[in-house]
Amino acid sequence: MKIIIAxxxxxxxxxxxxxxGEKQDIIxxxxxxxxxxxxxxxxxxMTVNISPTSISGLKEAGTxxxxxxxxxxxxxxxNMTACMLAxxxxxxxxxxxxxxxxxxLPKYQEFFAKRGVHSLIYPEMLAAKDIVDAVKMSWIRQWWEFAGGALVLIGTKMRETAEILNIPLYELGGQNIPFHIVAIKRGNETIIPRGDDSILLNDIVYFTTTKKYIPYIRKIAGKENYADVRxxxxxxxxxxxxxxxxxxPEYMRTKIIESDYxxxxxxxxxxxxxxxxINGDGRDLDLLTEEGIKNTEAFVALTGSAETNILACLAAKRMGVSKTVAQVENVDYISMAESMDIGCVINKKFIAASHIYQMMLDADVSNVKCLTFANADVAEFTVKAGARITRSQVKDAGLPKGATIGxxxxxxxxxxxxxxxxxQENDHVVVFCLNMMIKKLEKFFN
Incomplete structure (x- = not known):
């Protein structure tokens, strides 16, 4: 596939x-x-030093x-002009x-398509939706719903209160346990767990489950004392x-602190x-106290500075806020944010890349999500008639190492x-995989 990025x-x-890294022809x-x-x-x-709105330049790049x-x-x-020309x-x-x-808005989709702009992506909107998902539950690091919430992915950090620490996974339960552990993030390593793996203190554990079992996940993760976000x-x-x-949601009360009048x-x-x-500096601890930080369950830092956002979240944590979210656009700072125990990190680059990456897949993929901390992805495939994955049980399907069905x-x-x-055909299958392996998994579902 030839892909040009302007x-x-x-x-x-x-x-x-x-x-x-996908062996595509990239310019x-x-x-x-x-x-x-x-x-x-x-x-x-290949890199080319030309304007994306230069017709001669676009021709030269092989558009x-x-x-x-x-x-x-x-x-x-x-961007709009470049797409129309391309x-x-x-x-x-x-x-x-x-x-x-x-x-x-849906009413403009055909209008833009006729003019050569086939798809639109608004990273700020995508980031906002991820932030709302992140603050809905104070004890969860990452939360995604699939097929309207029929299946959910939960990422949460294991503290001393977790009931499932240091127990081999095969001992946690038999075939009827109401969850599947799809991945464990431990330090800088992401693990696709096997039966003899155990969950350790400070691991970030990713579960797939159904909504009715979320309270059970919360219990075994030792997070029942975390306050609900209001x-x-x-x-x-x-x-x-x-x-x-x-x-x-309607039930949440929100304050925005902005320094520019x-x-x-x-x-x-x-x-x-x-x-x-509120007009003021969100780093001002006296202002935060005055505005009720002690009675706040979630603090979200969305300034243009990653350093400011990380430090502000740290301060909020020390003042008793149970859930913090930091916008961190500098990729180099993401691992630092995790080591400092920032609750959730939002990165527009990762979010936008996940959505665009989905567009280049041949399989029917309705959802691609990047797990910011885990350097891994989750994809929702729709199984085609006669697909390879339907010809045997999952254990005999031959999925590549680094991939698991959640x-x-x-x-x-x-x-x-x-x-x-x-x-079976028409099943929506949620697959967890490492390092943008999604392209390699297409052949199992087509």
Whole structure:
């Protein structure tokens, strides 16, 4: 597959690195030569120093033969124009990064498609949805729903109160246990566990289960004393913050702390009257105390500085907040945030890359999620008629090392998978895999 990525910024560079490892024909273009130079020579891709809106430049890059053209520059208008030109020159499919939520409305989908913009991606909106999922439950690090919630993935950190520490997995229960442990993140290592593996203190454990068994997972993880989230404090009135409060459940009360007075005035126009806007510095401990940090269950740091966000979350933790979320766009800081026990990290690059990566898959994949801490991914495949995965029980399917099936949805019902399970046509299968292996798994489900 020939893929052209326009824009060597954070999203474009991260995506190019990921796709280069898949043995695809990748071309990364940018009009800023310095950005391209930062990639070095360690990746199997071609860089071209041209403007993505130059017709001659697009022709030179071979856009006419492109299977996928992705425009992710910081400029929305440039992305839209580049996609229109690329489609006109022969690119089969185009994706544009946008900043305007209105463009995503269903009534405009055909309008843009006719003009050559086939798909739109709004990273801030995707990040906001992940933040809301993260704060719904104070004891969970990561939470994702599949098939409307028929099956859920839960990531939570093991503390001293966990009931399942130091017990081999084969001893935790037989075939009828209501969960499947799909992965364990231990230090810098991600483990696809086997029966003789054990869960250790400070592991982040990823479970798949159905909603009715979430209280049971909470009990065995020793998290029953964690307060339910009712009050949320957000530091930084960014576009992500605006989207986040719009997706918050009705029962949550939210405050936004923003240091820029003009932005505070603008926020009062953008968000609901129920959201309190506070002009001040979210790092000011006296201000946080005055605004009720002691009675706040979740603190979300969304400034443009990763360092500020991490430190603010640490301060909130020390002041008794049980759930913190930090926006960390510098990938190098993610492992540091984990070592400092920041509850949840949001990274727009990973989120956007997961959604774009999904578009290049041949299989019917309705969901691809990146596990930020675990350097791994979760994908939801729809099984085609006669697919290889249906010809034997799961234990004999020959899935590659580093991949495991976490569960499936059949006729709308979530089902946990064992080695003796036989997967059927039209099942929605949730697969956990390491290091962007999803492309290698397509052949099992097609």
């Amino acid at each position: 824009g060597a910024g954070a999203v474009g560079t991260h995506l190019a690195k990921l796709l280069a 990364l273009m940018d009009e800023d030569e310095d950005r391209l130079g930062k990639l070095g020579n360690n990746f199997d891709l 006419a033969n492109a299977d996928l053209f992705i425009a992710v520059t910081p400029n929305e208008s440039q 489609a006109g020159l022969g690119a089969k499919k185009t994706v544009a990064r946008i900043d305007n939520y209105e463009y995503l 009050n949320v404090m957000i530091m930084g009135g960014s576009r992500i913050a605006v989207r986040t409060v719009q997706y918050m 003009a932005r505070c005035n603008r926020l009062t126009e953008l968000v609901d009257d129920k959201v309190m806007i 569960g499936l949805i059949r006729n709308g019902e979530g089902i946990l998978v064992t080695g003796n399970t036989t997967i």
